[in-house]
Amino acid sequence: MKRVYQYAFVLLATAVAAAGCKNDEYDNRSPFDNVVYLDVAEADATQLTTFKKTLPTLERDFSVVMSYPASEDVQVTVEVEPALVADYNACNGTSWTMLDAAYYELAENTVTIPAGKTVSERLSLMLKNLDGSGNAAELPIDETYLLPVTIRSASGGVSLLGSSATAYYVVKRSSAITSAASLRDNWINFPTLDKAGPQSDLFNNLTAVTYEAIIRVDDFSKHSEISTIMGVENYLLLRIGDASFPRQQLQFDGTGDAAATPGFGKFPKKDESKLLNAGEWYHIAATYSYATREVCIYVNGKLQSRGTDLGNPASTPFNLAGRAFYDLYLQDPVKYEQYKGWGNFRQFFLGKSYDDTRQLNGDITEVRVWNVARTEQEIWENMYDVDPQTPGLIGYWKFDEGEGNVIHDWTGNGNDGVAEFDLEWPSGIEVPQLNKE
Structure with a gap:
């Protein structure tokens, strides 16, 4: 009985504290x-x-x-x-x-x-x-x-x-973005991009790429040392953290086709001044162009990191879908044997890479993939919305459904995303519009 009474008292005290301005109503009440x-x-x-x-x-x-x-x-x-x-x-x-x-x-x-x-x-x-x-x-x-x-x-x-x-x-x-999906212990698959065909062809033979997303991470340490935003594992992946790398720093892994000429590698170097904060909304963008050999990372529309003379313009173009990049390993049996076991993870995902322990552990919305390297001005002006028919935009997932497990591709190309598990849609979301303040 003593333990029951103590438990009831704790509940009552908690309620009084939560009541804030009004707590006089509890003065004469029994906890039972x-x-x-x-x-x-x-x-x-x-x-x-x-x-x-x-x-x-x-x-x-x-x-x-x-x-x-x-x-x-x-x-x-x-x-x-x-x-x-x-x-x-x-x-x-x-x-x-x-x-x-x-x-x-x-x-x-x-x-x-x-x-x-x-x-x-x-x-x-x-x-x-x-x-x-x-x-x-x-x-x-x-x-x-x-x-x-x-x-x-x-x-x-x-x-x-x-x-x-x-x-x-x-x-x-x-007027702001008010809808986002939680990728805590979840991720987004793209069935139409996992096999060759006209829909996945849009994501192949890319000589320039821009990834964009708006994210909010709850906890950078919940899973492994990596929080995945989007892309293809060990090929062209935008993520936060890495082994021997700050868990809260953005990294663009452009390993590329290891069987031919590699891409631009992992960028940037570790830098404790470039950490993201848990619980904050960020617009994230990463760009690369074989023509300029320049990789850029933008945070909230502003340049955070720039690398030059990276990669080789003679490299095989990026192939993000249809397993086209996977076929390239057939050119090198040694590399093929090394990587074939990773086949299920060598696909384009949101919130997943390599295995099931690298989710974003947060919320995501307004995701885009381009076949051009967007400029800083273009990214700044269109952080929170963009015309789905803008030239170069090949995938656009607004996450404005607010319910369900299918994420519509606004480009009209039909590459809809499908959640691995039932999605959670947090309420009360309002993403600050920094370019309008």
């Missing part, structure tokens, strides 16, 4: 009182709800949870409460306004937790008319609004669990 709360507010009452500007509707659902089962049905009333906006702003130093009623609808405001159960059915909060498609005016872009949803009452003498009884939806129709 039965309480109800919103599942979405259990960890954080603030629910970031940022979405792209073209979205007309957006649904968010939630359940009411009770700390332990009751012997009879518990009726719970949930409602939108505009009066809580002032309290939230006072506690958090914000000045957001209440979202107008024309833009939301709470389908039901009563729910039942059946006897012997602790969780209600899902309730739906619908954001609507966001693009002006209804009778309401278009919701202003890049303005932030607040929508508090709270438990008003519960039957059977059940109490409310403080701040976790309210979810504050921070609503913003954004």
Whole structure:
């Protein structure tokens, strides 16, 4: 019994700390009182709800949870409460306004937790008319609004669990990128690029290449010493870290065709001044051209590293798809025997290289492959969006689906990506647009 009491006390203390400005409601409560709360507010009452500007509707659902089962049905009333906006702003130093009623609808405001159960059915909060498609005016872009949803009452003498009884939806129709997929323990395959054909031909015989992606890494040390962004293992791969190389530094591995003339090798050298930070969004780009023999790495549209006189213009062009590069090893039986066991990894991936321990361990969006070496100005101007029909763009994955496991190729070439496992799509994403600040 002592251990149970201590556990309950810890839970209560945690709830009090999370309540922030409002903690007086706990003063006279036993830690064994039965309480109800919103599942979405259990960890954080603030629910970031940022979405792209073209979205007309957006649904968010939630359940009411009770700390332990009751012997009879518990009726719970949930409602939108505009009066809580002032309290939230006072506690958090914000000045957001209440979202107008024309833009939301709470389908039901009563729910039942059946006897012997602790969780209600899902309730739906619908954001609507966001693009002006209804009778309401278009919701202003890049303005932030607040929508508090709270438990008003519960039957059977059940109490409310403080701040976790309210979810504050921070609503913003954004001009920024608001969708990305998590590649933690996951990666993206490209079935059409894994075999020869007209779709994969676009990725072969390349004498110049640009890789681009927007990423956010959670933890650089979770897996091996490498966090993979995109490309082909031991051929043309953009990654972070390497053996005897800083785990948080970008590296462009342009080994190329080892059976013929090699590419530009691994670039740049280790440099502790070029480390990326965990939890930050970065636009990453890497370019190479056989004609200029120059390799460049850009971070947030600005040149980070440049190498000259690298590689050989007489080298075999890069072949990123269709296993064309693999056939080159047939020209050298020794090299063929050395590398044939790596066949399954000598493909173009996002978030994977060599084996299953080198994932990105973070979020990714706005991925592109070009058959030209983009300039710094071009990269800076188009970091967050680009016309899918721009000359030289051969693969473009915006990651704006927001759900599912298929990533559409916006070039129209049909090289869609497919996740190895079910994708996670984090909510509340808003990538800062540095070239517009």
